[in-house]
Amino acid sequence: MKKHIKSRSVKYGRVSVILTVLAVVAVIVFNATLSLMATRYEWLYINLSGEKAFSISDECEEYINRYVISAADEYNSNLTEAGHQKEKLTVTFCDDKDTIVSEEWQKYIHDSVYQIKELFPDHIEVEYLNIWEDPSTARELGVTSTTDIVCSFADRHETMNLRDFYIYDNAYSSIPVAYNGEKIIASCLMRVTQKDTPMCYFTANHGESFEGYEFMRTVVEAGYNIGFLDLFADEIPEDCSLLITFDPKQDLIAADKVSAVSEADKIEAYMNAGGKYMVFLSADTFVSGGRVNLEGFLEEWGIKYSHEKGNDGIEKCQLIKDPSNSLTVNGYTIISENASSGLGESVMTGLPSNNVFGNSTRITFADNFTKSEDGSYIATANGLTRVAGPLMVSHASAEAWAGGRAVARASDDPFVLMAMSTQECANGETACLIASASVEFASDDHMKSAVIGNSRTITGIFKYLGRENAPVDLVFSYFGSTEIEILTTKTANTVTVLLSLIPTVICAAAGVFVLVRRRYS
Amino acid sequence: MFAILKKELRSYFINPIGYVFVGIFLLCSALSCCYTTLLSKSYDVSAYFMIMIIAFAILIPLLTMRLFSEERKMRTEQLLLTAPVSLTGMVLGKYFAAFSVFLGCMAASCINFIPLYVIAAAERGNLGYDTTFVGPITAQVIGGMIALILIGAAFIAIGTLVSALTENQLAAAIITIAGIVGFLAIGLVASFIDVYWIRVALSWISIFARFNNFVNGVFDVAAATYFASLAFVFVFLTVRVYEKRRWK
Numbered sequence A: 001m002k003k004h005i006k007s008r009s010v011k012y013g014r015v016s017v018i019l020t021v022l023a024v025v026a027v028i029v030f031n032a033t034l035s036l037m038a039t040r041y042e043w044l045y046i047n048l049s050g051e052k053a054f055s056i057s058d059e060c061e062e063y064i065n066r067y068v069i070s071a072a073d074e075y076n077s078n079l080t081e082a083g084h085q086k087e088k089l090t091v092t093f094c095d096d097k098d099t100i101v102s103e104e105w106q107k108y109i110h111d112s113v114y115q116i117k118e119l120f121p122d123h124i125e126v127e128y129l130n131i132w133e134d135p136s137t138a139r140e141l142g143v144t145s146t147t148d149i150v151c152s153f154a155d156r157h158e159t160m161n162l163r164d165f166y167i168y169d170n171a172y173s174s175i176p177v178a179y180n181g182e183k184i185i186a187s188c189l190m191r192v193t194q195k196d197t198p199m200c201y202f203t204a205n206h207g208e209s210f211e212g213y214e215f216m217r218t219v220v221e222a223g224y225n226i227g228f229l230d231l232f233a234d235e236i237p238e239d240c241s242l243l244i245t246f247d248p249k250q251d252l253i254a255a256d257k258v259s260a261v262s263e264a265d266k267i268e269a270y271m272n273a274g275g276k277y278m279v280f281l282s283a284d285t286f287v288s289g290g291r292v293n294l295e296g297f298l299e300e301w302g303i304k305y306s307h308e309k310g311n312d313g314i315e316k317c318q319l320i321k322d323p324s325n326s327l328t329v330n331g332y333t334i335i336s337e338n339a340s341s342g343l344g345e346s347v348m349t350g351l352p353s354n355n356v357f358g359n360s361t362r363i364t365f366a367d368n369f370t371k372s373e374d375g376s377y378i379a380t381a382n383g384l385t386r387v388a389g390p391l392m393v394s395h396a397s398a399e400a401w402a403g404g405r406a407v408a409r410a411s412d413d414p415f416v417l418m419a420m421s422t423q424e425c426a427n428g429e430t431a432c433l434i435a436s437a438s439v440e441f442a443s444d445d446h447m448k449s450a451v452i453g454n455s456r457t458i459t460g461i462f463k464y465l466g467r468e469n470a471p472v473d474l475v476f477s478y479f480g481s482t483e484i485e486i487l488t489t490k491t492a493n494t495v496t497v498l499l500s501l502i503p504t505v506i507c508a509a510a511g512v513f514v515l516v517r518r519r520y521s
Numbered sequence B: 001m002f003a004i005l006k007k008e009l010r011s012y013f014i015n016p017i018g019y020v021f022v023g024i025f026l027l028c029s030a031l032s033c034c035y036t037t038l039l040s041k042s043y044d045v046s047a048y049f050m051i052m053i054i055a056f057a058i059l060i061p062l063l064t065m066r067l068f069s070e071e072r073k074m075r076t077e078q079l080l081l082t083a084p085v086s087l088t089g090m091v092l093g094k095y096f097a098a099f100s101v102f103l104g105c106m107a108a109s110c111i112n113f114i115p116l117y118v119i120a121a122a123e124r125g126n127l128g129y130d131t132t133f134v135g136p137i138t139a140q141v142i143g144g145m146i147a148l149i150l151i152g153a154a155f156i157a158i159g160t161l162v163s164a165l166t167e168n169q170l171a172a173a174i175i176t177i178a179g180i181v182g183f184l185a186i187g188l189v190a191s192f193i194d195v196y197w198i199r200v201a202l203s204w205i206s207i208f209a210r211f212n213n214f215v216n217g218v219f220d221v222a223a224a225t226y227f228a229s230l231a232f233v234f235v236f237l238t239v240r241v242y243e244k245r246r247w248k
Helices: A002-006 A008-038 A058-081 A097-102 A104-119 A135-140 A181-193 A213-221 A263-272 A292-300 A342-348 A454-464 A489-520 B002-014 B016-036 B046-064 B069-073 B077-082 B087-126 B138-165 B169-190 B196-205 B207-215 B221-247
Strands: A045-047 A089-093 A124-128 A149-153 A156-160 A166-168 A176-179 A199-203 A225-229 A240-246 A276-280 A303-305 A307-309 A315-317 A319-321 A333-335 A356-358 A363-365 A377-381 A384-393 A399-402 A405-409 A416-424 A430-436 B218-220
Touching: A008 A097, A008 B221, A058 A104, A058 A181, A089 A104, A089 A181, A097 A104, A097 B207, A104 A124, A104 A181, A149 A181, A156 A181, A181 A213, A213 A225, A213 A240, A213 A454, A240 A263, A263 A276, A263 A292, A263 A430, A292 A303, A342 A384, A342 A416, A342 A454, A363 A416, A489 B002, A489 B016, A489 B087, B002 B016, B002 B087, B016 B046, B016 B087, B046 B087, B046 B138, B046 B169, B046 B207, B069 B169, B087 B138, B087 B221, B138 B169, B138 B207, B138 B218, B138 B221, B169 B196, B169 B207, B207 B218, B207 B221, B218 B221
Parallel strands: A089 A124, A199 A225, A199 A240, A240 A276, A276 A430
Antiparallel strands: A045 B218, A089 A149, A149 A156, A166 A176, A303 A363, A307 A315, A319 A399, A333 A356, A377 A384, A384 A416, A399 A405, A416 A430
């Protein structure tokens, strides 16, 4: 027996093969175990930069604590009183953890979510859903891609796409220029925990254009759900918290012999019940003439768009030009100032002052509104008082052009670029009308810039209009520049040649030296 | 083991092969770094690391093809097998000799990053506004270098085993190339497989899938262990091959 065990064929033959196979299997099992552990334990991933690429800001932490955690706690306290179990906020990634962590763009979002989870560990959970293994759950959550992220609380959920978390140069670009993760995550958590989801309706039967994706996204981030409204065919729904008319190509429809429907009357009734209405018009809106019904309605609220008769005899809006404060050579994309008194002061305090208006016209105030000492314009009718005032104005160097000539200068009185009109209604609500003299104010280029304030300003206005939990102070962060901008091609070629040749030549020289020396020693 | 290591290191540099390898390695790394960064006007070095991994498929066999094949061809294998050193020590000595040459080349190739930092410093000086970041991401550079060293260690181990199996250096080189290319291609093949568990298994083995974390500036302990395990398994198999050969 002993002889058999010591025989070479056994000791170094079959037994050896078995031991070798066992050793290899042990290594495989060890690695598989470690890979499984890596999906659960963060310490198996060591960040070599020593700090998170995008840290959650104090503003974000405060926002989540104030509007998300408190809402969740309130909901849970009602549940526990009723004897039910508490609900937790869940952020679900639709892929395996190691796949997410290894993919650059998902990794930033994953890090942000984990940072938020570390700040609120008792309220937030992170889960991973394999949509191939569990397609029914994926379908329920509206997941369409492994890069989707779902925020859910109780019976509510919101699904976000990877692209939502980043800002791109244009709609077709695949390389993002900025990371907007904390705002998107925070606002999504807010939307699933808020008690009610107010509706924002865009009027859609006047040739309105909806190319401004970033503006729509800002509306959603403020906590609204978006709907579209045919103002002629439908009544303004009761759940409408905000009505927007964006760049209409046609006028409001008035009652006539054919139909008794007056869109202006519908909006008036909505406003008198405490509604909020935003209008975006520009000089281009009036290229074929005035909008009698719309302008008539606005004038009742104190807001007038300045017209000038052109060479063709048609009344057109003035176009504001300010080369001293313009982002473009032609001077028509101008930087505004915030109004410093009256209504403007109360709305714009704390909001950015570097807002941009492109192809802007000019707003004035109706003749029947009386100017008060603080710069507001007031009119009273039927026992109700309407107060109008500027929110943003041009610089004193601006000029209003019409018919190929400057017809007014802002040095006398700054041009109003965005105005507001309010009314304390009979039911105790406050109606608000916001009129913008530029459609391009809400364009994608201006809304996604971190340098100019349009996005934050719009969010701040939504907050003033009643969206207390609009994420005004959460901003996006630009990525570091990976482009080399000061290197000439000649320098690049020179460095390439030097780096390629010098080490190689040194190596070759050393080799020749050693070999020759060896040969002749 | 150290005697074998020193002897092997010396043999790399008393023959042209060592200088040829170092020269080609540095030339390859300089060209790929400059092409993906300076000539592309980009600080992003991830493409450079990807190209180097593919270049390893050609470079590493140059380093490992003569490790054991030459001993067998020159009939000096018996001396090694009867030397007063354990088989494990002998194999490790040769392996670490090749790895040391490789490590030296990796260290020397770090000079390719110097122009990027110099240009970034010049750009930062020109900027009139605060920006988040300008220049190569050091975490990405460090992570990528660590990954290349670990992957190189694994590939050298593959080459060591193949070299031990044949006495023809050219055959050893070609088989090593095929083996390394096979490992690299596994991850690509995975995307064509419909069967979920096979796809997961192939992705688990894939070199590129485990490399991504490093180039994102994260030291993935599981991936590092995987590469080290690959090196261990192939070195272990080399020892077993020689165990069998000694006692045959």
